Every structure is written in structure tokens, then in C-alpha cells.
Amino acid sequence: MRKRTARVRRRPRANRLGLSARDYRGKPSTLCKGCGHDAISSQLIRAFFESDIRPHQVAKLSGIGCSSKTPAYFLGQSHGFNSVHGRMPSVATGAMLANRKLIAVGVSGDGDTASIGIGQFVHLVRRNVPLIYIVENNGVYGLTKGQFSATADENAKLRSGEVNRLPNIDLCGMAVELGATYVARSFAGDPKQLVALLRGALAHSGTAVLDILSPCVTFNNHPGSTKSYTWGKDNEEPIHLLDFVPEFEQIEVEYEEGQSRDVQLHDGSWIRLRKLDQDYDPTNRRAARELMLDAQENNRFLTGLLYVDPDKPTFLDTLEMTDTPLAHLEESRLRPPPEALDRIVASYQ
Amino acid sequence: MSNSSALAEAASPEVRERPIVNDLTIQVATVNGSGSQSSNLVLLRSLFRMGIPVGGKNLFPSNIAGLPTWFTIRANRDGWVARRRRVDYLVALNPQTAARDVRGLEPGAVVVYQAGMRLERQRDDLVFYPAPLQDLAGEITREVRLRKLLANMVYVGVLGELLSIAPEAVDASIAAQFRGKKTAIALNHRAVRIGARYVRENLRKRDPHTVAPMDRNEGKILIDGNAAAALGAMFGGASVATWYPITPSSSLVEQLEKFLRRHRREEDGKSTFAVVQAEDELAAVGMALAAGWAGARAMTATSGPGISLMSEFVGLGYYAEIPAVIWNIQRVGPSTGLPTRTAQGDVLSTYALSHGDTRHVCLLPASTAECFEFGWRAFDYAERLQTPVFVLSDLDLGMNIWATDPFQYPDRPMDRGKVLTAEDLRRTGSFQRYADVDGDGIPWRTLPGTDHPAAAYFTRGSGHDESAEYTESEEAYVRVMERLARKFETARSILPEPVIHAADPPSEIGIIGFGTSDPAIEEARVTLREQAGIEVDYLRLRALPLSPRVLDFVAGRRTVVVMDQNRDAQLLQLLRAEFGDRLPAGVLKSLRHFNGLPLDARTVSDFIAAMDLGVGA
Ligand SMILES: Cc1ncc(C[n+]2csc(CCOP(=O)(O)OP(=O)(O)O)c2C)c(N)n1
Ligand code: SF4
Ligand SMILES: [Mg+2]
Numbered sequence: 034m035r036k037r038t039a040r041v042r043r044r045p046r047a048n049r050l051g052l053s054a055r056d057y058r059g060k061p062s063t064l065c066k067g068c069g070h071d072a073i074s075s076q077l078i079r080a081f082f083e084s085d086i087r088p089h090q091v092a093k094l095s096g097i098g099c100s101s102k103t104p105a106y107f108l109g110q111s112h113g114f115n116s117v118h119g120r121m122p123s124v125a126t127g128a129m130l131a132n133r134k135l136i137a138v139g140v141s142g143d144g145d146t147a148s149i150g151i152g153q154f155v156h157l158v159r160r161n162v163p164l165i166y167i168v169e170n171n172g173v174y175g176l177t178k179g180q181f182s183a184t185a186d187e188n189a190k191l192r193s194g195e196v197n198r199l200p201n202i203d204l205c206g207m208a209v210e211l212g213a214t215y216v217a218r219s220f221a222g223d224p225k226q227l228v229a230l231l232r233g234a235l236a237h238s239g240t241a242v243l244d245i246l247s248p249c250v251t252f253n254n255h256p257g258s259t260k261s262y263t264w265g266k267d268n269e270e271p272i273h274l275l276d277f278v279p280e281f282e283q284i285e286v287e288y289e290e291g292q293s294r295d296v297q298l299h300d301g302s303w304i305r306l307r308k309l310d311q312d313y314d315p316t317n318r319r320a321a322r323e324l325m326l327d328a329q330e331n332n333r334f335l336t337g338l339l340y341v342d343p344d345k346p347t348f349l350d351t352l353e354m355t356d357t358p359l360a361h362l363e364e365s366r367l368r369p370p371p372e373a374l375d376r377i378v379a380s381y382q
Numbered sequence: 383m384s385n386s387s388a389l390a391e392a393a394s395p396e397v398r399e400r401p402i403v404n405d406l407t408i409q410v411a412t413v414n415g416s417g418s419q420s421s422n423l424v425l426l427r428s429l430f431r432m433g434i435p436v437g438g439k440n441l442f443p444s445n446i447a448g449l450p451t452w453f454t455i456r457a458n459r460d461g462w463v464a465r466r467r468r469v470d471y472l473v474a475l476n477p478q479t480a481a482r483d484v485r486g487l488e489p490g491a492v493v494v495y496q497a498g499m500r501l502e503r504q505r506d507d508l509v510f511y512p513a514p515l516q517d518l519a520g521e522i523t524r525e526v527r528l529r530k531l532l533a534n535m536v537y538v539g540v541l542g543e544l545l546s547i548a549p550e551a552v553d554a555s556i557a558a559q560f561r562g563k564k565t566a567i568a569l570n571h572r573a574v575r576i577g578a579r580y581v582r583e584n585l586r587k588r589d590p591h592t593v594a595p596m597d598r599n600e601g602k603i604l605i606d607g608n609a610a611a612a613l614g615a616m617f618g619g620a621s622v623a624t625w626y627p628i629t630p631s632s633s634l635v636e637q638l639e640k641f642l643r644r645h646r647r648e649e650d651g652k653s654t655f656a657v658v659q660a661e662d663e664l665a666a667v668g669m670a671l672a673a674g675w676a677g678a679r680a681m682t683a684t685s686g687p688g689i690s691l692m693s694e695f696v697g698l699g700y701y702a703e704i705p706a707v708i709w710n711i712q713r714v715g716p717s718t719g720l721p722t723r724t725a726q727g728d729v730l731s732t733y734a735l736s737h738g739d740t741r742h743v744c745l746l747p748a749s750t751a752e753c754f755e756f757g758w759r760a761f762d763y764a765e766r767l768q769t770p771v772f773v774l775s776d777l778d779l780g781m782n783i784w785a786t787d788p789f790q791y792p793d794r795p796m797d798r799g800k801v802l803t804a805e806d807l808r809r810t811g812s813f814q815r816y817a818d819v820d821g822d823g824i825p826w827r828t829l830p831g832t833d834h835p836a837a838a839y840f841t842r843g844s845g846h847d848e849s850a851e852y853t854e855s856e857e858a859y860v861r862v863m864e865r866l867a868r869k870f871e872t873a874r875s876i877l878p879e880p881v882i883h884a885a886d887p888p889s890e891i892g893i894i895g896f897g898t899s900d901p902a903i904e905e906a907r908v909t910l911r912e913q914a915g916i917e918v919d920y921l922r923l924r925a926l927p928l929s930p931r932v933l934d935f936v937a938g939r940r941t942v943v944v945m946d947q948n949r950d951a952q953l954l955q956l957l958r959a960e961f962g963d964r965l966p967a968g969v970l971k972s973l974r975h976f977n978g979l980p981l982d983a984r985t986v987s988d989f990i991a992a993m994d995l996g997v998g999a
Contacts, residue, residue, distance in 0.1 A: 089837060092830045105840055112830035113840040114675060117694050123665040127672025130622045130656045132831050156661040355652040359621040360677025360829060364796050366654050367619030369645040371791045377613060378788040381603035
């Protein structure tokens with residue numbers, strides 16, 4: 034029996050920065066009422082609020098699609114960049130190169146990521162760029178009125194009756210394959226899990242890929258769809274119960290030995306994984322790959338933290354940049370002195 | 383085809399018997415991957431060290447090894463370094479092309495070649511100097527690969543002796559070429575001496591060409607345009623450079639990274655830059671734009687195919703008003719085209735890159751000095767104007783070696799443009815991202831990370847109003863587009879002015895060109911003046927949008943030739959599109975050169991000499 038102590042806090046109206054949840058809101062959403070993307074925006078607001086993130090430090094990046102519009106609907110005090118279709122990863126990378134102190138959150142869709150942007154997704158993950166990469170996955174292209182995307186499951190049906198005959202691309206499986214360091218799958222209809230995963234992502238140093246089933250109520254929420262709310266509710270199988278425990282909070286809840294697993298994240302906080310029917314170790318890459326293969330073959334909707342490697346250096350670490358963000362360097366540090374030019378010129382004589 | 387009344391290239395050989403001093407084109411025909419590049423550079427540097435104006439051009443295939451390559455060195459006492467059609471000295475090392483290379487020579491030319499190739503049978507109006515280059519190198523080593531390499535240095539010795547190149551200059555050039563590698567230096571010195579000895583003992587000089595020391599290179603350096611661009615970028619404070627390899631632009635970022643590692647690492651070993659090799663040009667330009675958005679001095683470099691890929695992002699950069707610098711080292715298109723040949727074929731496509739109404743600032747360097755200068759200035763323009771700025775160089779400028787005066791250190795502090803800080807916002811309370819508060823069409827921006835609740839705004843490529851809010855309002859759209867047009871007029875007024883050379887009183891004939899057409903045009907003007915009594919005034923563009931001074935230059939002239947290194951007369955089209963009715967009718971005449979080779983003076987002088995000028999006889 035392990036024992037830990039902590040106080041149980043009441044839900045605060047202001048966070049440790051003295052900000053209220055309202056300070057994390059954005060413009061009113063223009064998406065369809067009930068769209069999964071809006072549910073995700075709400076949880077983003079909650080996660081950033083609860084994790085005491087300073088809004089001005091955040092950069093919101095996105096591609097094109099209904100999902101990619103959402104950065105306008107949360108964190109109105111953060112800079113946002115709604116770029117071009119499928120290219121959010123390069124935009125996020127560039128922003129982080131310029132200012133490594135930013136907290137980057139990227140929002141993409143399944144069309145934006147799994148089709149036109151798959152190349153950039155692959156390379157961003159491979160580089161381990163510090164970024165929370167959210168895929169709001171609805172199996173269709175919402176903004177262009179409901180065509181199948183590459184994450185649509187085999188044999189899934191559109192409302193028109195059209196059947197998808199191609200296998201789906203499993204972005205989480207791919208991410209693990211590519212060396213991703215934080216890979217999670219979740220459901221817009223499971224806010225508790227989602228918020229814990231988002232807070233864990235905020236505490237993680239490298240790329241955090243969150244593939245979130247986010248039903249499109251207008252084009253893909255009918256019987257026969259495998260990306261609908263009903264399908265999600267009926268089929269979600271959490272692989273564990275998740276709690277996010279910030280570094281500054283001690284834990285007093287008691288668990289029986291072997292009933293939970295704690296993973297410490299880069300910033301010192303913890304993800305507590307409470308065991309369900311199997312003991313799953315998300316730091317084991319082989320196990321993660323096996324589990325995801327099993328999920329894909331048997332069309333299981335497994336959610337939770339699938340894989341995490343808290344310590345792998347990020348892309349910015351490998352570049353050995355100075356601590357000051359490049360964007361803030363003053364002229365004296367950017368422009369070498371005249372003697373340097375003289376020396377270089379002399380070497381060409 | 384060559385005109386019977388064609389003018390000679392400047393200072394061409396007069397009488398065969400008289401020695402021709404310091405006016406020489408050497409062409410080394412070889413296969414790529416054979417290691418002759420070092421020898422060619424040693425030759426070039428030796429002439430340079432003797433104080434003779436000189437330039438080198440490499441005509442190479444898009445292949446790693448085994449295909450024909452020609453390296454041309456032009457030494458000219460008057461300073462002309464444009465490509466010259468005439469070859470005086472051919473070093474024929476490539477059996478694949480030797481027959482054709484020899485056939486292309488003008489009478490009196492010289493052929494140096496591997497003895498046994500029997501080229502002397504081909505023509506009786508040339509001077510042939512066979513030399514057993516491989517056997518001579520065999521005196522130094524039996525090892526096959528090394529022998530092949532040293533045979534290249536043997537021909538340097540042969541040419542040195544035949545042309546009276548100063549041995550000290552050759553030795554010093556070898557030492558510079560193989561910096562610090564003692565054995566290599568010694569072996570190459572030996573190879574050169576063996577070549578020279580062979581000439582003294584076996585060949586009789588039968589051609590008039592020779593070189594003699596001058597003092598024209600005092601303080602000068604030899605450098606390629608991409609290195610100059612990279613240096614300019616570094617001294618311009620480049621902090622993020624993203625790229626995807628493509629000839630002929632790769633060497634720009636590769637050299638930039640090398641310079642940055644040396645000069646932009648701080649005492650703790652940490653870098654004040656990031657260079658990222660992206661997965662493709664879309665990612666490269668996406669990273670650069672986002673880095674510019676977030677406040678870095680960001681750049682990328684590419685060539686035609688990459689420019690095409692960048693199109694969508696560049697439109698975003700224009701509409702969302704994001705600074706970044708994009709070097710386009712032009713090569714021959716369309717499509718993959720001739721990837722290792724030069725052209726000015728991307729003028730129109732770059733100027734108006736992307737869909738919708740887009741226009742981009744383009745800087746047009748004509749020399750390595752301007753590559754350096756525009757290398758740093760481009761960041762100032764990009765940040766001042768908040769827009770992608772292109773620099774249109776080309777393969778000839780970027781990859782070939784040019785003599786230049788040392789570069790001028792930037793004469794002004796960096797211009798970081800209109801950026802509001804948190805402190806500014808505490809004073810003003812709020813700001814509108816896309817409002818034209820100063821009347822110059824340039825709005826104010828904030829950088830992500832600015833610690834003020836009013837700092838944030840939402841950047842988007844979709845319709846937006848002055849507050850950066852999404853809108854489909856037709857009025858707001860028109861207002862923003864009109865302001866962008868005003869901003870472009872501001873650009874027109876601050877960009878580098880054209881360089882104008884006009885006689886007093888002005889000539890009735892003029893020529894307009896830009897970039898690497900410059901050395902050929904300048905040489906042609908002298909030829910025309912000296913040999914045909916034709917004075918040609920010259921306007922060299924240095925930036926787009928076009929300066930209004932172009933109109934003044936055209937006004938009042940009978941004929942103005944517009945020089946384009948492309949098939950479709952793109953610069954002429956641009957002049958017509960921008961100035962329309964303000965151009966006098968019938969004055970502009972198009973001269974196009976687009977075979978992938980650098981422009982030569984005769985193409986220009988023959989064209990102008992053959993025009994019906996209505997002057998003289
Ligand atoms: C280059 C380009 N091609 C096509 C489009 C049209 N388009 C806009 S959104 C979209 C698909 C978006 O799907 P997804 O990423 O799944 O987002 P959702 O709307 O489903 O949230 C497409 C194809 C575009 N904007 N740009
Ligand atoms: S179309 Fe679908 S994805 Fe788009 S806003 Fe409506 S419900 Fe959401
Ligand atoms: Mg979708």
C-alpha cells in the first residue's frame with residue numbers, strides 16, 4: 034500500500050495567475066450547433082485555464098477546415114495563425130524556431146492532417162517539435178460538405194449510402210511509428226479524459242499528438258457512421274482512467290498496489306493512470322504498437338494515453354539555440370562586427 | 383546565325399603574329415566528377431593573382447559523374463568577364479566531346495589535349511599542343527586515382543608555361559586551394575612543374591596568346607554569388623533559414639550555415655540562428671513565413687520548381703502581410719527544364735506568384751556585391767513592408783566565380799519595421815492589425831508572446847478587416863486590397879533605384895536590362911561605341927515594382943532595347959503591363975536570349991548594330 038497526502042481543492046474561480054476561465058475564451062463559434070470541434074475548444078479553454086498558462090505566451094496554429102477555424106474560438110488573448118490547408122506543422126515549426134518560449138497549440142482536421150498535410154505531419158512528429166498537435170477527427174471533410182477523409186473506417190457509410198472501401202490511416206499508430214513522444218486518442222464526448230490529456234500535453238516538452246474523435250453533426254453523425262457521437266459512446270474503451278496531477282499538488286488518494294501507474298512529465302507534473310481491465314504501460318513503445326495494431330485490426334476505439342516518452346530531446350534542443358528567443362535578439366547579437374566581414378573577405382583573397 | 387557584319391567581341395585578337403596579351407578565353411572540356419575543378423580554380427586564381435581581370439564559368443550537367451562539363455575562364459585586360467563565344471585555348475580532356483569541341487573553334491585557336499587522342503587530324507587551321515598528361519602524372523604516382531587527379535594539375539603546368547603564367551602565382555593558388563594539406567600541396571606543385579617542363583622540352587610555342595602581370599585586382603576577392611548572398615544574409619541578421627536542396631540554390635544556404643556556425647555562435651557555444659533542412663519547399667516557406675510572423679529574420683532559398691511549390695504560401699504571406707526573404711536562384715524552366723543552366727525565366731511568375739491579385743517586391747542583383755547588399759537589405763524591406771521579398775538571382779551569378787571589390791559593411795542599423803511592444807500597448811491601450819494609421823499602407827503588428835492582453839490578433843488568409851476579424855464584407859475586402867496596393871506604392875518609392883548610364887546629351891538609343899545581363903550589356907556598349915560609333919544609354923533595373931524613372935528613360939528615345947534572358951520577353955511584358963499607354967509607341971524592342979548559356983556581348987552588339995537605327999549611313 035502506497036500512501037500520499039494532499040489537500041483536496043475546491044474548483045477555483047480564478048487560477049493561480051488570478052485569471053478566470055473567461056480570460057481563456059475566444060470569439061463566439063460559427064460552427065454547426067453540436068459540432069464536436071466546439072466541445073474540444075471548451076476543453077482547451079479549461080485545460081489552459083487549469084494549468085495556469087499565460088495566454089500571451091500561447092501561439093495557436095491551424096490549417097484549413099472547420100476544425101482549423103476553431104483557434105479563433107478559444108484563447109482570444111493569444112496570437113493565432115490560420116494558415117493554409119495541411120501546412121499547420123511547418124507554420125508551428127517556424128513559429129517555434131523564432132520564439133522557443135512560446136507554447137504552441139496546433140489544431141488540424143483529419144483531412145488537413147491525414148491527406149493533404151500527411152507529409153508535414155510525418156516530419157513534424159519525426160522532429161519532435163514542441164507542439165500540442167490536435168486532430169479533430171470526424172472522418173469527413175466538414176468544410177467542403179462531407180466527403181470521406183483518409184481516417185474514415187473501412188466500410189463506413191456516408192449519409193448518401195456511399196461506402197468507404199479503403200482502409201483508414203491510423204494517425205496514432207503512425208505517430209508512434211515515427212518516434213512521437215506523446216500520443217493520445219480521445220473523444221470529444223469524454224471531457225474528463227480529454228482535459229487530463231490536454232493538461233498532460235501542456236506539461237510535455239515535445240510533440241503531443243492528440244487524435245480526438247470529434248463528430249461532424251451535419252455530415253457524419255448518422256447510423257452507419259463510425260465517427261458519430263452514438264458510435265463513440267457505444268464503442269469507447271478507455272485503456273485506463275486518467276488524472277493529471279500538477280507538480281505543486283501532492284496526492285493523498287490511496288490506491289492499492291498495482292492499481293495505478295504514475296508517469297512524471299517533463300515539467301515535473303504527473304499523469305496518474307488508474308488500471309482498468311489490463312495493466313498497460315504507456316512508456317513501452319512495443320506494447321503501444323501492438324495495442325494499436327490490435328485496435329486497428331479489430332476496429333476498437335481505444336482511448337487514453339497510448340504512448341509517452343517524457344525525456345526525448347525536442348527539435349529545439351538539437352538546434353542548440355541560445356536561450357533568448359531568436360525573435361528577441363538585438364542587433365548586436367545578430368549582425369557580426371565589421372572585423373568579422375574583414376576577416377571573411379580576406380579569406381577570399 | 384552569326385551576321386556577316388557582326389562586330390567583333392571587345393578587344394578581340396587583331397593580328398595573329400603580334401602577341402595578344404591578357405585577352406584570353408580558356409575552356410577546359412572534361413567530364414564531371416573527374417576532379418578537374420581544383421585545377422580550374424587554380425588556373426583562375428593564378429590569373430587573378432597576377433592582377434588580370436578574370437572570371438570563371440562552369441557549364442555542368444545535372445549529374446554526379448561521367449557527363450561532359452566545360453569550365454571557362456575569361457581573362458581580359460579591360461575587365462570584361464561576360465561569357466564570350468570565342469574560345470582561344472581549349473583543353474580537350476573529354477573524348478566524348480573532343481571532336482565537337484574542336485569543330486566549334488575559330489581558326490587560330492589552340493588545343494591542348496591528351497597525346498594520342500589524335501585531334502590534330504581534324505583541322506589544319508588550329509594550333510595543337512598534345513601532351514601525355516596521364517604518363518606525366520605517372521612520374522609522381524602509380525596509384526590510378528591519384529594519377530588521374532594529378533593529370534589535371536599537369537595541364538595547369540602546361541598552360542602556365544605556354545601562357546607565361548607566373549609560377550609564384552600558381553604555387554600560391556595551389557597553397558590556397560589545398561589550404562593546410564601539406565602533402566597535397568607538394569604533389570600538386572610537382573605536377574605543375576612536370577607539365578611546365580614537358581612544354582619546355584617538347585613543344586614550340588606557335589600561338590600569340592600570353593599573359594602578363596597587371597594591377598587590376600588590388601584589394602579584390604573572388605567569390606560566387608551564393609556565397610555573397612549568404613554573407614549578406616548573415617550580416618543582415620538572418621536568424622531562421624529553412625530550405626530544401628535544389629540546384630542552383632543549395633550552395634546559398636549551405637554556405638550560410640557554414641558562416642553562421644563560425645560567426646553567430648556565442649561564447650557559451652549557443653547559436654543565434656536556426657538552419658532547418660525542410661521536407662520540401664512548402665514546408666521551407668511555411669517555416670520561414672511563420673518565423674517571420676513570430677519576429678525572426680527569416681529566409682529561404684530555392685529555384686523554379688521550389689518557387690512553384692511555394693506559390694500558395696506566398697499568397698498567404700502577401701495577404702496576411704508577413705515578412706520573409708525568398709531567394710530565387712533562377713535556372714532554365716519550364717518544369718525541370720535544364721537544371722544546371724541559367725535563365726531569367728521567373729520574372730513574371732515570381733512577381734505575381736500565387737492566385738488572386740498578388741504582387742511581390744523583387745530585388746534584382748547583378749553582381750556579387752549586390753548579392754551581398756541585397757542579402758541584408760532584403761530583411762529590412764521585408765520587415766518594413768511586412769511582405770515576402772524575393773531576390774531574383776540566377777545560376778550564372780549564384781554559382782559562378784566573380785572578382786569583386788570587398789563588400790561594404792551595412793551602412794545603417796537594421797530596420798525592424800512597425801512592431802508594437804507591450805510597452806507601446808500600455809500607452810495606446812489597443813491596436814488594429816490592419817489599419818493604415820500612417821498613410822503609407824503599412825499597418826502595425828505585434829509579435830506572438832507580447833505580454834499585453836490587447837497584443838493578440840488572428841492571422842488568416844481568409845477575408846479580414848482592419849481588426850484582423852474574419853469578414854466576407856465586400857467593402858472590407860476592397861478596402862484591404864486597396865491598402866495593399868498603396869503599400870506596394872510605398873515599396874516602389876523605397877526600393878533601390880535603377881542604375882542609369884546616359885551620354886550627354888542622351889543617346890537616341892537605349893537598353894534596359896537587369897541581373898546577369900549586365901556584364902554583356904556593358905561590354906556591348908563599348909564595342910558599339912568603339913567599332914560602330916553607336917552610343918547606347920543603359921538603364922539597369924534593381925528592383926520590382928518598376929521605378930517611374932524607367933518611363934523617363936524611355937521618353938524621348940527613338941529605340942529602347944529590352945533585354946530578357948527568357949523566350950517570352952517577360953520584362954518587356956511587365957513594362958507594358960505596368961506602364962501601358964504611358965510608354966511611347968514603337969520604341970521598345972525586345973532582345974531575347976534563352977539558350978541556357980550566360981548572355982554574351984555579341985548577342986547584344988550584333989542585335990543593336992543590325993537594327994535600322996536611322997542614324998549614320
Ligand atoms: C489547397 C486546398 N485544397 C482544397 C481546399 C478545400 N478544403 C477546405 S477544408 C478541406 C477539408 C477539411 O477537412 P478536415 O481537415 O477534415 O476539416 P473539417 O472541416 O472536417 O474539420 C478542403 C479540402 C483548400 N482550402 N485548400
Ligand atoms: S460541417 Fe461538420 S465539422 Fe463543420 S462545423 Fe458543421 S458539424 Fe462541425
Ligand atoms: Mg474532418
